[in-house]
Amino acid sequence: MDTKSYVNKLIENVKIKNPGETEFHATIKEVLTSLIPLLEKEPKYIEEGVLERIVEPERQIMFRVPWVDDNGKIQVNRGFRIEFNSAIGPYKGGLRFHPTVNLSIIKFLGFEQIFKNSLTGLPIGGGKGGSDFDPKGKSDREIMRFCQSFMNELYRHIGENTDVPAGDIGVGGREIGYLFGQYKKLKNSFDSGVLTGKGIPYGGSLARTEATGYGLVYFVDEMLKDKDLSFEGKTVVVSGSGNVATYAIQKVQELGGLVVACSDSTGYVYDENGINLNTLKEIKEVQRKRISEYTKYHYTAKFVEGSQNIWTIPCDIALPCATQNEINIDAAKTLVKNGVIAVGEGANMPSTLEAIDVFLENKVLFAPAKASNAGGVAVSALEMSQNSMRLAWSFEEVDERLKNIMKNIYNNSKNAAETYGFEGNLVVGSNIAGFKKVADAMLAQGII
Known part of the structure; x- marks a missing residue:
């Protein structure tokens, strides 16, 4: 079977195993088809089953989130955390609170996150999470109660060296604060590196917002x-x-x-x-x-x-x-x-x-x-570094590191595109550059 046929068959298998998940299907197709030039030159990724493994999340967590609104009525939402790939570091990716959130969207975001995180050059794997909860129109107390209930389950699955969530749509500094407070209470431990996007007084990084x-x-x-x-x-x-x-x-x-x-x-x-x-x-x-x-x-x-x-x-x-x-x-x-x-x-x-x-x-x-758009997760990883060292860098230092990371991502994507015959196509270049680092790490660690 030629490489293109192999990739197309794998894409169809993903669709069969994940029915109705159109967003997830789209990102799988976009990434895998762009990898064909690499796979033709380096068939080891096919021979060792890397693609079959990388399209399957290492862990999919879905859970009930009950909470009480300001009228005393019980509301129930659904929570998600997809721990997609940890080959180069702990799972890293945001939490999205939005009524459109479903399994397909979280898997699509988690899959994208693998390669985005790889491109930063920092040791972080790919994950994503969230809920179909809509923070718009909710009071601060309602959002706090929801975040606390959400963390009552999520805390079992995250940790500084395991899985480090951050914010995304609907999850800003307020929500991260409530989530971190509940995690700290449940664990009886100030693990500042377990969440990023935190407020500056309790372990956040300057320049993360920007x-x-x-x-x-x-x-x-x-x-x-x-x-x-x-x-x-x-x-x-x-x-x-x-x-x-x-x-x-x-x-x-x-x-x-x-x-x-x-x-x-x-x-x-x-x-x-x-x-x-x-x-x-x-x-x-x-x-x-x-x-x-x-x-x-x-x-x-x-x-x-x-x-x-x-x-x-x-x-x-x-x-x-x-x-x-x-x-x-x-x-x-x-x-x-x-x-x-x-x-x-x-x-x-x-x-x-x-x-x-x-x-x-x-x-x-x-x-x-x-x-x-890898700048956010790049500074999240820099926040993790600062938490590990128990120190804080200046805004200017973080911003300069961010600028250099984005410049390196551009150059690596551009060079990968040129190497595999797609000069100027940063879609192909970024996918290949991001994939290669993760795939090589997977090969080095055996069939896991």
Whole structure:
């Protein structure tokens, strides 16, 4: 059987064993097909069954999360933790609290996390978790009670050298604080390295809040520099208005770019004068309100319902930082038609496979999520290092380390693409570079 047929058969087997998990199927297809050039040159990964093992999580945990709301009514949610691969280090990956969370999404995110973490060059494996709990509209006390119930089960499966969760969509500093407090109480031990994204007073790292957004822009900046381009004077559209989007906007503005739009689940705001970052932070981080509030502060801005429509805005650089599959084939064609020169993924897999093909076919510079949004987990790993040493680095030191990590990820992805005959294709390059490190570690450790 030739390599392509082998890969296609494995993809079909994954679909059969994991029925209905469309997000998981998509990432398996994207990663495995891009590995074909490597597998043809180095068949040992096929002969030793590495692919059959790497697509199967080492452990899948699903559990009930009962909690009591402010009206005294019992609510029940479902919790997940997928410990996907620990070949190069303890499982590492965020917790997502969002009503769309299901097994497929957590497995897709966990699989992506294996290679993203590998690319950072740091000793961390791949995992992911979360719940279909929706923190929007909940009081602080309701969120605290949910987090405590969630941790009542999760604590059995995590540890500084076992599995280290962090935040993700719906899980910020408030939620991490409640989770850590309950873990500490249950274990009667101050294991600061068991969760990352913590508050600074109890073991958090400076620059962690900014890390994913900053890291995205550092990566895209390297990609632009390779073509003698920069953010200076470029029109930029950023989807989302959460942590990643906010700090991507901040760094783009520092580098001279003009960010004209951002969004949330209700729609987007367009401000031809450039998004006012202070206003955005006030609305989203302090008031926790909808993005439409922006127009109350800036009368020249306009709000448009439907967040997908943000990609109709002409721009030089697009930074999707909201959620998976937000750029479909039609949105990609519109971006290309309007002259986009670069797309950098800040969210997890925000472009569909068909959209990615459109970008690559039209020679758009494309930064895939597993490479370009690795900044968050990179600084999470740096937080783990600081916890282990019981010290804290300055913001500038962490930021400089982050910048170097993102530069190395870009160069490693670029070099892997060139080595295997796909010059300029960072999708293939990042998958191969990330996979090879994990696969070699798996081979060295025997059939486990």
